[in-house]
Amino acid sequence: MSIAKTYNPKETEEKWYKTWMENGFFRSKPNPRKQPYTVVIPPPNVTGVLHMGHMLNNTIQDILIRRARMQGKEACWVPGTDHASIATEARVVAMLKEKGIAKTDLTREEFLEYAWEWKDKYGGIILEQLKKLGASCDWDRTRFTMEPDLTDAVIKVFVDLYRKNKVYRGVRMVNWDPMGLTAISDEEVIPKETVAKMYHLRYFLEGPSQTMGSDYITVATSRPETIMADVAVAVNPNDERYKHLIGRNVMIPLLNRAIPIIADEYVSVDFGTGCLKVTPAHDLNDYELGQRHSLPVIDILNDNGTLNEKAVLYVGQDRFAARRNIVKDLQEAELLADVKEYPSILQTSERTGAVIEPKLSMQWWVKMDAMAKPALDAVMNDDIKLHPPKFKNMYRSWMENVRDWCISRQLWWGQRIPAYYLPDGSFVVAENLQEALDMARTQTENPDLTEADLRQDEDVLDTWFSSWLWPISVFDGFKDPDNKDINYYYPTNDLVTAPEILFFWVARMIMAGYEYRKEMPFKNVYLTGIVRDAQGRKMSKSLGNSPDPLDLIEKYGADGVRTGMLYSSPAGNDLLFDEKLCEQGRNFSNKIWNAFRLISSWEINNELENPNETAIAWFEAKFNLGLSQMEEHFEKFRMSDALMTVYKLVWDDFCSSYLEMIKPAYQQPIDAATLKATHQFMENVLKVLHPFMPFITEEIWHELKERPIKDCLIVAPWPKVGKVDVILLEKMDRVLDVVAGIRNIRNQKNIPNNKALPLHVKTQSAHYYEGFESIITKLANLEEVNYSENSLENAISFVEGPDEFFVPMEGNIDLAAEKERLEKELEYAKGFLDAVSKKLSNERFVNGAPAIVLEKEYQKKADAEAKIKALEQSLAALV
RNA sequence: GGGGUGUUAGCUCAGCUGGUUCAGAGCACCUGCCUUACAAGCAGGGGGUCACUGGUUCGAAUCCAGUACGCCCCA
Numbered sequence: 001m002s003i004a005k006t007y008n009p010k011e012t013e014e015k016w017y018k019t020w021m022e023n024g025f026f027r028s029k030p031n032p033r034k035q036p037y038t039v040v041i042p043p044p045n046v047t048g049v050l051h052m053g054h055m056l057n058n059t060i061q062d063i064l065i066r067r068a069r070m071q072g073k074e075a076c077w078v079p080g081t082d083h084a085s086i087a088t089e090a091r092v093v094a095m096l097k098e099k100g101i102a103k104t105d106l107t108r109e110e111f112l113e114y115a116w117e118w119k120d121k122y123g124g125i126i127l128e129q130l131k132k133l134g135a136s137c138d139w140d141r142t143r144f145t146m147e148p149d150l151t152d153a154v155i156k157v158f159v160d161l162y163r164k165n166k167v168y169r170g171v172r173m174v175n176w177d178p179m180g181l182t183a184i185s186d187e188e189v190i191p192k193e194t195v196a197k198m199y200h201l202r203y204f205l206e207g208p209s210q211t212m213g214s215d216y217i218t219v220a221t222s223r224p225e226t227i228m229a230d231v232a233v234a235v236n237p238n239d240e241r242y243k244h245l246i247g248r249n250v251m252i253p254l255l256n257r258a259i260p261i262i263a264d265e266y267v268s269v270d271f272g273t274g275c276l277k278v279t280p281a282h283d284l285n286d287y288e289l290g291q292r293h294s295l296p297v298i299d300i301l302n303d304n305g306t307l308n309e310k311a312v313l314y315v316g317q318d319r320f321a322a323r324r325n326i327v328k329d330l331q332e333a334e335l336l337a338d339v340k341e342y343p344s345i346l347q348t349s350e351r352t353g354a355v356i357e358p359k360l361s362m363q364w365w366v367k368m369d370a371m372a373k374p375a376l377d378a379v380m381n382d383d384i385k386l387h388p389p390k391f392k393n394m395y396r397s398w399m400e401n402v403r404d405w406c407i408s409r410q411l412w413w414g415q416r417i418p419a420y421y422l423p424d425g426s427f428v429v430a431e432n433l434q435e436a437l438d439m440a441r442t443q444t445e446n447p448d449l450t451e452a453d454l455r456q457d458e459d460v461l462d463t464w465f466s467s468w469l470w471p472i473s474v475f476d477g478f479k480d481p482d483n484k485d486i487n488y489y490y491p492t493n494d495l496v497t498a499p500e501i502l503f504f505w506v507a508r509m510i511m512a513g514y515e516y517r518k519e520m521p522f523k524n525v526y527l528t529g530i531v532r533d534a535q536g537r538k539m540s541k542s543l544g545n546s547p548d549p550l551d552l553i554e555k556y557g558a559d560g561v562r563t564g565m566l567y568s569s570p571a572g573n574d575l576l577f578d579e580k581l582c583e584q585g586r587n588f589s590n591k592i593w594n595a596f597r598l599i600s601s602w603e604i605n606n607e608l609e610n611p612n613e614t615a616i617a618w619f620e621a622k623f624n625l626g627l628s629q630m631e632e633h634f635e636k637f638r639m640s641d642a643l644m645t646v647y648k649l650v651w652d653d654f655c656s657s658y659l660e661m662i663k664p665a666y667q668q669p670i671d672a673a674t675l676k677a678t679h680q681f682m683e684n685v686l687k688v689l690h691p692f693m694p695f696i697t698e699e700i701w702h703e704l705k706e707r708p709i710k711d712c713l714i715v716a717p718w719p720k721v722g723k724v725d726v727i728l729l730e731k732m733d734r735v736l737d738v739v740a741g742i743r744n745i746r747n748q749k750n751i752p753n754n755k756a757l758p759l760h761v762k763t764q765s766a767h768y769y770e771g772f773e774s775i776i777t778k779l780a781n782l783e784e785v786n787y788s789e790n791s792l793e794n795a796i797s798f799v800e801g802p803d804e805f806f807v808p809m810e811g812n813i814d815l816a817a818e819k820e821r822l823e824k825e826l827e828y829a830k831g832f833l834d835a836v837s838k839k840l841s842n843e844r845f846v847n848g849a850p851a852i853v854l855e856k857e858y859q860k861k862a863d864a865e866a867k868i869k870a871l872e873q874s875l876a877a878l879v
Numbered sequence: 880g881g882g883g884u885g886u887u888a889g890c891u892c893a894g895c896u897g898g899u900u901c902a903g904a905g906c907a908c909c910u911g912c913c914u915u916a917c918a919a920g921c922a923g924g925g926g927g928u929c930a931c932u933g934g935u936u937c938g939a940a941u942c943c944a945g946u947a948c949g950c951c952c953c954a
Contacts, residue, residue, distance in 0.1 A: 003916095006917085006919070007919095266954095268880080393883055393884085394951080397882060398952080401953080500952095567891085567906085573891090574950090575891090578890090578891090578906095584906070584919090586919065587920090589919085591917065591919080594919095594920085596916085599916085638893095640892085640893095641893075644905065655917085663916090744924085746923085747910075747924080752912085752914085753912075753914055753921090781914095836900095839898095839938080842938090844936095845938070846937085848936090848937055848938090849937075856898080856899055860899070
């Protein structure tokens, strides 16, 4: 049989993904005999297409799931998408616009019809893409945050929290787009750097002036047109300039309304004039300041950005026209002291380009304090572990200063808030209209109320208000709180997500978990870094620096891309992605492929003795050591290190060392025992590689020998760590160093590899090399090995441990160079001995250091002395 | 402004509660090889004042303080 010289991922990937699906290997159902291992996917946005962040995140989840599955756990990875109200609505609005339809022309119902149509058409793309990556999700469990069951859950929770007084209605500052006449989210606000003008205005003190010339204070503002909404002037309590004025009143320029001077730490002394006019209706910080000091709120703007009658002056003018006019009037009244330019950031609307107006409006909120408490404790006491733990601090500072959560959005795509307003202005909150009507009738004592009298809230709920229920709702834990699935799979095990949403999402899931299941939603949170380009820039569509993951898979194979993603992604650190990493991944695939080719090319000869016992015992030890290191990395969620451990185990130990040791001469057969052991090793190697590189390993698993189709690697048992023969490993380390020493001589002296060399070993303990001689001979291509207690003349030598190795050169030696090399080595050894001796002659060290350390130092000293002696003899022999 | 976190080879990072010849790995680089598993490869090699300054200690990349620079979160 002939096997392709390079691995061909494409058909392999399709074939095995299909086979895994057909055999239901991804599927999971509660199995009391097995330990559950559960991961819920961070639901990608339905509008999304696969980007590098998803690649990293889902590769990691797949690795965890595949390993758990092989470990014999009931592995369940639940996939799904979230409805992404803002993004999806924007997408649908754009699509409608192309068709010449404006959102305002449609009713809510008509719009939603278009939106669902859009979702059905495009919403599944990203999940299909995940399959290309090899993601072994239980696709039968795919959920969507706006599907009926999950919507019911959201409504139920809203109503429940409202009744527990944890949801309330209150005023909040939103980003108002006066042109689009809608509130928009922070994400839709585009900051633009501009040079703004700072106007210095004179506010005269109320009452009789004390001294001439100091009877006013100067307030700096960039928005003079809002002075009519002023309710106070604030100064820093430590500001010597104004301390004496705190508590007095000043008059608003032009308007001549009196407002108080108040003191607040918020005001910075060195910005502007140190006097801040407080306009709670038109600035978020001012609003909070106003709340702290119980100041009134005067809103002087209409929704379209013109001034209303509360402004008294400039009524009906647009805010910018009003600004021009008031500046002129202030100047004429000599109330404008100065105008200064300063760099500022202007917030504009992504939709219309209009300057955003901070505007107070009625919103729905979730009270956070009570729910935050158990969620904070769970993380601080490590019930829920964050990986890496450095995020604990960040988590704590956020949870300790948590603000109430605004959950209403002025959109249509999403779950409509189940609050129903009555004709008298009051409202009821209920799971459905019928219930709402009953409540309304009771509340108003008016049995004649009809459905038509109720008006449901126009807003929808924040998408996070769906996502925070995800680990519970995907198992129908709200619909049926005691069902088999939720009881078995919850709490889930590991969550893999990005640090940016630690608060938005992770913290809130923890809150929901304790609120509704009295239990954490997951035990570990693995936080991945941000995928950046090689220059460290965040990958983004606008920069165009993000490769298309599917192109990469096409080019390097899914296995290659998976390993490429992982090579440089320590937990929580950003990953500087470079296509070269995928290339490295592909090369690794190829390496594995060729190891397989070699093994499968061997003909067996049952007559032969096994000459490879040492090599076999060694690799077994090496494998067990590697496996145990890998398990340790997995325990700590150090995926990159786990991969690197296998990488080196496979490439260096298995391929470069083990296979070279046992490889029969060209076209020679191999003995049965060695072949059997090697097959076993190969299978074990494939197993530990499988979570990282599922496709190639499954392919080789089946190529290696005929197996029934159900006997797939994906469900093969994970190897257990066996005994590690440490002594054997140590000996082989020295042996391989000897081999490297000889190869080095070859390199330096340009001796071709196919020329066999004699080796002379000067040693007191030739038996040390028993069992290894054939290995050294084979790897270094020797013709003979001699042992003696003497040096050899006319040879190049090197020292390993207590022994010295000589390769005769028949006069082909550069004596001077050789001498220099040995002297250099000798000098280093002497220096080292000096340092050790000094340490050992230091009484305080000898008294203070633990016995183990001392012992090591004495050993070091003895080794160094032996080495020096050997080197000196070699030098002597040179002459 | 507040808080967090980091600075180790050209790049990306390990280095746990101070103590092995401790200064490491992968990639990149240099040299020599198309040696019938693999040039997507093999063999070998060079490369770092562990950001800076001071302190604790018999001993510091590791602990402490300060400085510089970077990143993240919140305002």
